[in-house]
Amino acid sequence: MTDGDYRHVYIVIEHEDGRLLQVSLEMLGEARRMMDDFNKRYSSKEKVVAVLLGSNVGEVPKILIAHGADAVVCADSPELRHVRNTIFTKVISQISLDKGIAEKVEPEYAPQFKRPRYLFFGADSIGRHLSATVMAELESGLASDINKLVVADLQITHQNKTGGKPITYDKTLEMYRPDFSGFLWTTILCLDNKNPALQKDYHPQACSIIPGVFEVPKEDSTRSGTVIEYSPRFDEKDLLVKIIDRKVIKSEIDFDSAKAVVSFGRGVKDSPEENIKMIESLASEIGAQIGITLPLSKRPFSVSQSIDSTYLIPDRVIGISGRKVSPKVYFAIGISGAMQHIAGMRDSELVIAINPDEDAAIKNECDIFVRGRMEDVVPVFLEELKKQRQVVQA
Ligand SMILES: Cc1cc2nc3c(=O)[nH]c(=O)nc-3n(C[C@H](O)[C@H](O)[C@H](O)COP(=O)(O)OP(=O)(O)OC[C@H]3O[C@@H](n4cnc5c(N)ncnc54)[C@H](O)[C@@H]3O)c2cc1C
Structure with missing residues (x-):
């Protein structure tokens, strides 16, 4: 593995007909903080890349850039208006592996680029489902319901992963998760297998992030970024599940007007x-x-x-x-x-x-x-x- 194999943090954005879900902006804010720190520590220039699927997404890429994205990969197609797990999984996986996109994000490392270094989803009903199926497709690990992220260089000794020898894992994402009603923190790592007998890379290091945990960054409309149009590739069989009708069910329990x-x-x-x-x-x-x-x-x-x-x-x-x-x-x-x-x-x-x-x-x-x-x-x-x-x- 070279430093160019895995680059950047990709963030799967959620929205309803162009109305961004708060968790998307919260993830962007945390990714920005994390990558600014990362780039300073490692003298690097890795990017925050928003992955946006939808139909007629209009001004959304601009909003994402104003909230911290360096690049927005925009897959705009009528087939992507509403979330359907099969095609969303396919398109997000395609985007993650696409060298053409990597070229537009950071030309210098594009020839080596294999996959994103990190990948974030929202830990809501859509993101939880998608994160599992995308990570299965990309054959890497997933930490769900995370509320703290730290990048660290860790020395690990593990029977399978390192063949029992101490090995340093650079730029490892420590993904913290509250367990047992929040009384215990679990730190989850997604590590490449460096044991010569079992060698296999596990990237991106991915997680779903609990909504409401991280702050929405202040909007800065002077920020600039790259918008990358992506034409998704579907097979006929990907489109077998069709949305014929769609009703948003309003809950009978009205919390919104309750004081x-x-x-x-x-x-x-x-x-x-x-x-x-x-x-x-x-x-x-x-x-x-x-x-x-x-x-x-x-x-x-x-x-x-x-x-x-x-x-x-x-x-x-x-x-x-x-x-x-x-x-x-x-x-x-x-x-x-x-x-x-x-x-x-x-x-x-x-x-x-x-x-x-x-x-x-x-x-x-x-x-x-x-x-x-x-x-x-x-x-x-x-x-x-x-x-x-x-x-x-x-
Ligand atoms: C993926 C995931 C998603 C989750 N999503 C949610 C979610 O959306 N919402 C949610 O609520 N939880 C959620 N949970 C569960 C959450 O982690 C906690 O387990 C849950 O919130 C604890 O519920 P509780 O406070 O009712 O119970 P407990 O943690 O058991 O707490 C009961 C409390 O009652 C107190 N108590 C005991 N006797 C009395 C008494 N006589 N009078 C007053 N107090 C008393 C105790 O001291 C204790 O503090 C989720 C967990 C996971 C893993």
Whole structure:
């Protein structure tokens, strides 16, 4: 492997008819930070390359450049208007391996170029699916749901990868992932196999990135970049799956206009039916919408049919696997504060957490932490709210 084999970070951009999803800009911001640092450390000129698939994408490439892309590879075709996994996988894989594109991104290294060094996807329902199928196609590894990225030179000794000898892996992407409800960090590496008996390169080093973790960079319309038009190649069999009709289903749970959201998690466990009813009263008293954590949508408790079908449903999940909310007041009741949940409520103005565990991660994410069991704390809140209401009405 030479330094020219693998170059740049490629980022798979998501948008809905030209409306960029926030996670795309967040990935660009993080890639820009990472590659500026990378280029300084390694005296290099590797680029941030946005990969944009769509139909009539208009001004989107300009916006991507203004948010940090050095180049935008634009595959514009009516067949790419909406995501279909088969053809999107094919086109992203084609783009990743295309020397013509590499030539336009950085002519100097184009003859050696094999693949991108790094490849990012959003960790949402589209990006999670695509990342898996693209990386299978490119025969490399994937780290999913990442919330921190570090480039490092690492000395590794591994039975299979290095044949038991210490070998330095340059420019390795350390991909950090919160596991076990965010209580443990796992660092995932995607390493070439340098054991002479099993030699195989694993590039790009790829990951999907949790939405809401990285900041959107400030738009700078004076930035310049290269827009590379790419004509995707399809076979007839790639187009067998057709989109005949498409309906965007609007959720019946309206979090957008709710000024307050009361969410609960596994902390309801001691008496789920009574606790959920108590939370329902609190929400009704302050006119709040009700949210839940992901495990609650898997119906872990035995409760009445009406509670089950009203509250323990995927539509109410707050977080990366569910909804993003930004109310004036957010109650987190019996919620530990895992990163995947926090990403969905981080933009709330005032966060009040109720939890007996002072070490719960939610303590670092809230404005008011009430240490105690919900069974003791929520009734006090309710009583006080009722008193206040009587004073106002009198
Ligand atoms: C790929 C992936 C995606 C995910 N997406 C999401 C997502 O979108 N949204 C999401 O929420 N999670 C998501 N998760 C799960 C997430 O990692 C956590 O496991 C989950 O958020 C934890 O839920 P919890 O806080 O209800 O439960 P726990 O972590 O079990 O926390 C329960 C809390 O209740 C407290 N408690 C106990 N008794 C009481 C009491 N009597 N009164 C008050 N508090 C009490 C405890 O101290 C504890 O802090 C995802 C995980 C993965 C791997």
